[in-house]
């Protein structure tokens with residue numbers, strides 16, 4: 252059901268470009284894009300039109316979400332929050348009564364502007380534009396190198412108030428993560444004490460088969476139509492990317508068979524997922540999605556996506572820097588410091604794991620810098636510094652402090668100082684749902700611009716809005732500017748539904764538009 256300004260209404264698209272047949276929504280969409288030619292006399296803009304046809308299976312699939320790192324702060328919080336929402340749980344705090352919600356989820360709590368109805372602007376909930384899963388529909392399980400049940404993990408995470416933890420106990424205590432793969436060299440050495448739930452042996456081919464079997468068993472047990480494996484385990488160090496190791500699917504599979512040291516646990520999970528027809532999403536910053544994994548995903552027609560949930564400090568930056576550059580203000584210095592006290596912070600306190608995070612946090616401004624040659628004629632990035640410190644006392648309540656210094660008019664300077672308390676798991680968990688929900692939606696869509704319907708590219712770049720370092724199809728640009736990413740996503744779902752989202756020109760307000 253759609254709703255306009257809080258009143259629930261069905262969204263019925265009256266258009267010759269839309270038809271529903273056998274549970275499939277077919278829509279035709281004219282995609283207008285400009286082509287360019289730089290010639291001696293200047294930049295020529297040639298508007299083109301491309302006729303797309305989309306087919307969207309209307310009924311969402313029965314979907315399982317397998318979390319790698321299920322016993323972590325994000326994993327236990329994301330799992331517990333679904334039960335809290337399913338049962339409409341409330342809990343007391345000193346501020347009053349809290350009720351479960353899905354705030355922070357784009358798919359569940361944002362709206363899309365469709366236009367003006369003559370009296371008021373029309374906004375429709377994102378989730379009402381085309382049928383999508385609710386997080387309540389997700390069947391969750393997963394793996395962890397630590398054997399704490401999810402009630403114990405929730406207590407360890409220190410995210411939820413005690414009353415809520417106790418209400419969730421009967422639901423979470425029975426959930427014990429499946430044993431996982433542990434290769435000490437890939438995560439911080441300070442994680443070793445946690446590893447008491449580990450698959451025996453050190454044969455990577457056997458580990459691959461073990462994880463594949465786990466995925467198959469989960470799918471059969473719940474009679475699932477769609478399985479998504481999502482990495483929310485610790486940040487790994489980057490792996491080498493080299494010919495003969497992992498730049499092709501064939502080399503990657505052979506490297507696993509040869510038990511190559513450089514094959515990481517997250518590589519194994521990604522390969523296992525793909526070979527079992529499950530989609531794979533990387534919520535952490537390491538470079539799991541090597542070329543061999545992308546090629547394997549394409550060969551098996553599954554989606555992969557990543558990297559690194561865009562949850563707090565970087566999410567703010569991806570909107571704020573866009574605002575600055577769009578305002579013609581030139582960021583000269585961006586210093587992003589944060590401290591956090593959860594296990595993620597502990598893992599990131601070691602150099603190689605921090606380096607993975609530093610990379611994903613640092614590249615977020617590149618597209619905005621490249622967008623403005625007036626401010627940045629040489630595309631020289633602002634000074635950009637990322638600092639992360641581990642301070643146990645603050646636990647999951649990360650404290651981010653940023654300073655932005657901009658050049659402004661006539662040699663002036665404008666300095667912004669931002670303090671941003673990011674409840675990390677409460678900001679990341681909604682993104683976990685969105686990544687799964689959008690991946691499941693994409694699995695129901697095919698398109699054609701010629702004769703044959705086909706799925707989207709295996710690298711699911713529509714997930715960019717939710718990720719710090721979006722992985723995109725080879726040869727395509729990375730977009731990090733938050734509102735442009737939101738626009739891309741909202742324009743796609745409205746096109747699937749069979750109508751263009753509003754152009755936001757609002758020309759009807761300063762011209763005489765015939766009724």
Ligand SMILES: NC(=O)c1ccc[n+]([C@@H]2O[C@H](COP(=O)([O-])OP(=O)(O)OC[C@H]3O[C@@H](n4cnc5c(N)ncnc54)[C@H](O)[C@@H]3O)[C@@H](O)[C@H]2O)c1
Nearest residue numbers: 320322323324325395396431484485486535594595675679
């Ligand atoms: N706001 C956020 O919380 C946020 C934002 C962006 C990225 N991330 C990333 O998400 C990940 C999880 O964050 P978190 O706060 O839940 O961390 P966490 O340390 O609480 O949870 C990670 C879990 O993964 C487990 N683990 C480690 N290696 C594993 C393996 N090989 N297989 C299975 N489990 C394994 C650990 O035992 C732990 O329980 C981190 O990589 C973090 O950088 C978090």
Ligand SMILES: O=P([O-])([O-])O[C@@H]1[C@@H](O)[C@H](O)[C@@H](O)[C@H](O)[C@@H]1O
Nearest residue numbers: 561562563564565566639649675
């Ligand atoms: O998403 P964001 O707040 O910019 O970045 C965060 C890091 O700064 C932080 O160290 C850790 O909390 C999370 O892993 C997250 O990645």
